[in-house]
Amino acid sequence: MIDPAHKQLVKSLRSAAEQLTENRSIRDLETTVSKLVHAAVDTVPGAVGGGISRTEQGTVRSSHATDDVIYELDQLQSELGEGPCITAADDPPAAGVVLAQDLARADGDRWPRFAPRCVATGFRSIMSVQLSLHGRRRSALNLYSHEAGVYDGSAELTAGLFAVQAATLLHGADHAADLGQAVASRDVIGQAKGILMERFTVDDDEAFQMLVDASQDTNVKLVEVARFLTAEARDRRIGSGPRRPDQRDR
Structure with a gap:
């Protein structure tokens, strides 16, 4: 007989996969990631909140948090430069899972500044699963619990499956944004x-070479030179305005 929890897991993952194939915009993808985080919280036993931490060029930001407290805790780890979420995103173990079973006790020693402040908000344990290793962006799925020692091997497996889906969605969102x-x-x-x-x-080639020359001479990116030129042309049109019939060349 199939475990009801496993049936819910399969249902949640199938739903996420279906939305992934149906998405047509970055906003849709971001919405789907948010739904996936909520589904992970609902499915993983003991989890009461979750979010995603993303690092880029040393900066960590929280996204898709299920509530404001989770968002603030993710951001706190960024400000302090320590915590399970940062460890999972930047320096995870081979399995890609960082498990803090009790931040009020031994696990708190690993993150001495973050742990007591997290416990003060009512959260005793966190499971963070790395979502990506490659590229300039790294990220982790974070699941928070009020209880200590709540996450077992089954919970890790379930969170890992959700993490695979989330990683795929985030990659799609990043690719769409870059495109x-x-x-x-x-x-x-x-x-x-x-x-x-x-x-x-x-002609076209000569105009492009003019942009390239201007970019090299000013040490400004070509696209920024183009933006300046189009803005200047727009301002010139706005400044001159349409001429009245009696002002036209005769």
Whole structure:
């Protein structure tokens, strides 16, 4: 006979997988990650709250937290530079799971500044599962519990399965965001080339080379040069405004 908890796990993971294939925007992906975190909290025995910690260039931020207290605890770890979430994201054990069974006792010695402040908010144990190892962004799924010693091997396995789904979703969101930025950069460069082609009667290649030369001469990224040029052209149009019929060339 199938364990009801396992049935709920399969149902939650299937739902997340279905939403992943249906998503069409970054906002959809982010919403799905949030739902996945809530599903993990509902499914893992003992968990009462959760969130995701993400590190990039030494900065840690909390996302998709189930409530404000969890968000603040994740952020606190970032401010202190210590805690299960940071260890799981940046320096996890081989299994990728950092388990703090009782922050009020022995586990508190591992994170002496964070542990007492976490316990003061009513949380005794945290399980953090690493979501990614590669790339500039690293992250971990964090599950908080009021009880000490609540997480066993089954809980670790369940959290690990949710972590796989969350990692896939976050990768999709990051990829979509990077692609969106690339498309936006291409569009603004195209607009800038059009302005130069009209203003100086040059062709596409010559306009692009003008942008490249300006970028190299000023040590400013090409896309930023393009943004400056398009903004300048827009301001010029706004400043001049449409001419009245009696102002037009005769």
